[in-house]
Amino acid sequence: MKILTTVKKVVDVELNMHVKDGAIVQDGLQYVINAWDENAVEASVQLKEKNGAETTLVSIGGGDNTDMIRKCYAMGIDNGIHIEDPALNKADSAIFAKVLQKVYEKEKYDLVITGKQAQDTDSGQTGIMLAQYLGLPCVSNVISIEVTDDKHIKVSRLGDAGTEILEVELPAVVTVSDSINEPRLPQMRGIMMAKKKKINEMDLAALGTSADDVGAAAPKSEVIEFMASKVRKAGQKFEGAAAEIAAKVVNLLANEAKVF
Amino acid sequence: MAKVLVVADIKQGVLKGSTAELLSKAKAIGAETAVAAIGSKTEALIPELVKAGSDKQYIADAPGLELFSAGPYAACVADAAKQFGADMVWFGFSESGKASAPRVAAQLNAACATEITDVKLQGNQIEILRPAIANKVMQRVKVNSDKLVAVVRAGAFEAKEGIAGTQNVVKLSAPPADLKAAIKELISDASGEIDLADADIVVSVGRGAKDKAGVDLVKQLADDLKAGFGSSRAMVDGGFMAHNKQVGQTGKIVAPSLYIAVGISGAIQHLAGMTGSKVIVAVNKDPEAPIFNVADYGIVGDLFEVVPILREEIKKVRG
Numbered sequence: 001m002k003i004l005t006t007v008k009k010v011v012d013v014e015l016n017m018h019v020k021d022g023a024i025v026q027d028g029l030q031y032v033i034n035a036w037d038e039n040a041v042e043a044s045v046q047l048k049e050k051n052g053a054e055t056t057l058v059s060i061g062g063g064d065n066t067d068m069i070r071k072c073y074a075m076g077i078d079n080g081i082h083i084e085d086p087a088l089n090k091a092d093s094a095i096f097a098k099v100l101q102k103v104y105e106k107e108k109y110d111l112v113i114t115g116k117q118a119q120d121t122d123s124g125q126t127g128i129m130l131a132q133y134l135g136l137p138c139v140s141n142v143i144s145i146e147v148t149d150d151k152h153i154k155v156s157r158l159g160d161a162g163t164e165i166l167e168v169e170l171p172a173v174v175t176v177s178d179s180i181n182e183p184r185l186p187q188m189r190g191i192m193m194a195k196k197k198k199i200n201e202m203d204l205a206a207l208g209t210s211a212d213d214v215g216a217a218a219p220k221s222e223v224i225e226f227m228a229s230k231v232r233k234a235g236q237k238f239e240g241a242a243a244e245i246a247a248k249v250v251n252l253l254a255n256e257a258k259v260f
Numbered sequence: 261m262a263k264v265l266v267v268a269d270i271k272q273g274v275l276k277g278s279t280a281e282l283l284s285k286a287k288a289i290g291a292e293t294a295v296a297a298i299g300s301k302t303e304a305l306i307p308e309l310v311k312a313g314s315d316k317q318y319i320a321d322a323p324g325l326e327l328f329s330a331g332p333y334a335a336c337v338a339d340a341a342k343q344f345g346a347d348m349v350w351f352g353f354s355e356s357g358k359a360s361a362p363r364v365a366a367q368l369n370a371a372c373a374t375e376i377t378d379v380k381l382q383g384n385q386i387e388i389l390r391p392a393i394a395n396k397v398m399q400r401v402k403v404n405s406d407k408l409v410a411v412v413r414a415g416a417f418e419a420k421e422g423i424a425g426t427q428n429v430v431k432l433s434a435p436p437a438d439l440k441a442a443i444k445e446l447i448s449d450a451s452g453e454i455d456l457a458d459a460d461i462v463v464s465v466g467r468g469a470k471d472k473a474g475v476d477l478v479k480q481l482a483d484d485l486k487a488g489f490g491s492s493r494a495m496v497d498g499g500f501m502a503h504n505k506q507v508g509q510t511g512k513i514v515a516p517s518l519y520i521a522v523g524i525s526g527a528i529q530h531l532a533g534m535t536g537s538k539v540i541v542a543v544n545k546d547p548e549a550p551i552f553n554v555a556d557y558g559i560v561g562d563l564f565e566v567v568p569i570l571r572e573e574i575k576k577v578r579g
Binding site for chain 2 (some may be wrong): 011013014016017019020024037092093094116119120121122123124125128129132133136137138139140143154157158159160161162163164165166167168169172177178179218219220221223224225226227228229230232234235236237238239242243245246247249250251252253254257259260
C-alpha cells in the first residue's frame with residue numbers, strides 16, 4: 001500500500017497576531033506543522049505499522065521546511081517531497097489541490113491522507129478538491145481508518161447527525177480530524193535516522209507542470225487585506241464568597257445583560 | 261440581479277434556523293433567492309422553506325438521500341445551482357456543508373470560501389470577509405470568479421421578520437448512490453438533546469469538572485436553562501463528553517445569546533468556537549485563566565461550590 005500525506009507549515013496559532021497596513025506583522029511569529037496534518041502523519045504511520053505501507057509526504061510552500069519534514073521522518077514517514085515555487089505565493093486551495101493532483105499522478109497512491117483543514121486559513125477545502133480533480137472517493141472529518149482488504153478501507157467520520165460509518169474503495173482521499181489520534185513524539189533513533197534522509201525538493205517545472213497549468217496565474221480568490229479581529233474586552237470579574245458573587249452575576253445577567 | 265441559492269440546513273428532518281438567516285442576507289444584498297432542500301421527506305418542508313424567504317424551491321426527496329453522503333448531496337446542489345443559474349451558493353455552517361462546498365465549487369468551476377461572515381456585492385464583483393488563524397485575524401477576500409460557493413459561519417447573519425417568499429417548486433432527480441464511498445451506518449447522536457448549533461443558551465464543561473460527577477453537576481445547570489451542553493477538548497479526550505459536544509476551532513462553532521463556560525481555562529482553540537456569543541459567563545478557580553479575558557461576567561471560584569448556587573439563584577430570577 002502506498003500512502004501520500006500532505007503537510008503544511010503554518011503560523012503558530014498560540015502566538016499573538018498583529019496586523020499593520022493590511023498585513024500580518026511577521027516579527028515574533030513562528031511557523032510549525034499544521035496540527036491536523038500531524039494527525040494525518042500519525043494516521044499514515046499507524047497504518048504502515050499495522051498493515052505495511054510506503055509512506056510519502058508532500059509539502060507545498062513554507063520556504064525552508066527541512067525541520068518540519070525531518071520531524072515527520074522521525075515519526076516514521078519514508079519519503080518527503082517539498083514543492084516551492086514563487087508562482088504559488090498567492091495560491092488558493094484550488095491551486096494547491098491542482099499541484100497535489102500532479103504529485104499524485106506522478107506516482108499513484110492507494111490512499112491520500114490530509115488534515116481536515118490548515119490552522120492558518122481554516123478553509124478545509126484542499127483535500128476534498130483534490131479528490132474531485134482525481135475523480136476519487138473522499139471522506140472528510142474522519143476519526144478512524146481501518147484497512148479491510150487490499151481494495152477497501154472502513155472509516156468513520158463526524159457528521160451532523162452522529163458518527164457515519166463508510167466503506168470506501170481505494171484509491172481514495174480522507175481528511176482527518178484531530179480526534180483520530182494523538183501524534184507521537186519522535187524518538188532519538190528516529191531523529192538520528194531522519195537526519196540522513198533526503199528531501200526531494202522541486203519547483204513546478206520539475207514536477208512537470210507550470211503556473212498556468214495549475215491555475216496559479218489566475219487564482220479564483222485572493223486575500224486583499226488582513227484586519228485585526230474584533231477583540232472582546234474582559235468584562236467584570238468577581239472574587240470572594242461563592243454565594244455572594246454567584247448571586248451578583250445572576251442578578252447582572254437578569255437586569256443588565258437581560259438574558260433571563 | 262444576482263442569484264443566490266441557499267442550501268437548506270436540515271437535521272433529522274427539521275429545518276434549521278440558519279436557512280432563514282442566509283435567505284435574509286441574500287435578500288438584503290438585493291439577490292433573487294432560491295433554496296435547495298436535499299434529503300428524505302423534504303417535500304414536507306416546502307411551506308417552511310417559502311416562509312424562510314425563498315422564491316424558488318429545488319427539492320430532492322428520495323429515501324436514498326436520508327443518510328448524508330457527500331457525493332450525491334453535492335451533485336443535487338450543483339444540479340440546482342445550474343438550473344437556477346446561481347451566482348452564489350451558500351451553505352449554513354454544518355459538517356455536510358463543509359464536506360459539500362468544495363465539491364460543488366469544483367463541479368461549477370467556482371471560487372470557494374468557508375466560514376464567511378459577510379458578503380459584499382458591487383456589480384458582479386463579489387467580496388467576502390472571513391476569520392482566519394483560529395479567529396485571530398479577519399481576511400478580506402476578493403473573488404475573481406463570477407461564481408462563489410461559500411459556507412457561512414454560524415451566527416454571521418440574522419433572520420429578518422416578514423421575508424416570506426413565493427412557492428415555486430422544482431423537483432430534482434435523485435442522483436445515484438456513491439458506491440465508492442458507501443455510507444453503511446449512522447450512529448445517531450442521542451435524540452432529544454438540545455442541538456448546540458441552535459441553542460439560545462449554551463453551557464460548556466471543561467477540565468475543572470474533573471470527572472463524571474463534575475460533568476453531571478454542570479449538566480444540571482444546562483438542563484435547568486434548557487441549554488445546549490457543550491465541552492472543551494479536554495473532557496472529550498478524557499472520554500467524559502461525546503465528540504459532537506466539543507466547542508472550538510475543530511468542533512462546533514456556536515454563537516448563542518448566553519454562553520456559560522464552567523471549568524474551562526480558555527485555550528485559543530476553544531475561544532475560536534465561542535467568542536461570537538452575545539454574553540459570556542465564565543466560572544473558573546484560576547483568576548488568571550484566559551477565559552476571563554473574553555468573559556463579560558467572570559466568577560472566580562470552585563465550580564463545585566459555585567454551580568449549585570448559580571442554579572438556585574437562576575431559579576429565583578426565572579421563577
